[in-house]
Amino acid sequence: MEKRINIFAKGQNHLKHLLELGRELKKSTLGTGLLELVHVRVSQINQCAYCIDMHYKDARANGETEQRLYGLSAWREAPYYSDRERAAFAWAEAVTAAHVSDEVYNEAISQFSELELVELTLTITTTNAWNRINIAFPHGVGTYKVGMFG
Numbered sequence: 001m002e003k004r005i006n007i008f009a010k011g012q013n014h015l016k017h018l019l020e021l022g023r024e025l026k027k028s029t030l031g032t033g034l035l036e037l038v039h040v041r042v043s044q045i046n047q048c049a050y051c052i053d054m055h056y057k058d059a060r061a062n063g064e065t066e067q068r069l070y071g072l073s074a075w076r077e078a079p080y081y082s083d084r085e086r087a088a089f090a091w092a093e094a095v096t097a098a099h100v101s102d103e104v105y106n107e108a109i110s111q112f113s114e115l116e117l118v119e120l121t122l123t124i125t126t127t128n129a130w131n132r133i134n135i136a137f138p139h140g141v142g143t144y145k146v147g148m149f150g
Contacts, residue, residue, distance in 0.1 A: 005138040015133075019149065021126055027105065028119040030112075032062050034085060038092050038120070039127050045096050048131035054144040061146040087111035088120060095124045128130050 008015065024030065028113055043051035045053035055068055071078035075089050091108040094100040 004137050004139075006139065007133060008139075018126060018129060021122065022149075023120055023139060024125050025126070026115065028123075030088075030116055030123070032121055033059070033064060033112050034088055035123055036062055037068070037085060038088055038123055040087050041072055041075070042092050042096055042124055042127040043131055045093065046128065046131035046135070047140045048134050049146065050134040050138060051127070051131050053142055054148075057144060074092065084111045091117075091120060092124045095121055096128055 005127070026035065028035075028038055036055055039055035040052060040059060045120055060066075060067060066079075071080065072089075075081050075086065085106045087110070090104050091100070094104045108120075112120060
């Protein structure tokens with residue numbers, strides 16, 4: 001692949017807003033563990049190698065198990081996710097596909113408060129944005145170090 005624009009150099013004034021939103025969302029009551037799993041799942045759907053690597057490493061550093069990370073793409077069949085996590089994964093898949101059914105919404109709202117569901121949705125949409133940015137302007141897949149972005 002040919003070298004592309006360094007979006008972090010050229011778009012830093014704009015990207016700072018996405019970074020700040022991400023920092024704010026980390027303060028939510030959803031918990032870092034759930035947020036990292038959602039980041040990984042959305043990045044898997046979008047096939048963003050850089051983001052999968054980054055969030056996998058962050059999840060492991062946060063204490064997530066290899067088994068739960070390996071099984072994430074088949075979460076419906078894996079027995080080691082909670083009902084809350086399952087609702088989050090279904091919500092993440094639906095929001096990413098831009099088609100949220102009443103069934104998926106009802107399950108999500110049964111597991112999350114209204115504020116938590118808003119925060120989860122913002123987490124999913126920002127992950128989708130980062131995935132698209134990193135797919136359009138790839139850089140250093142595999143080079144991410146835990147804590148690189150704060």
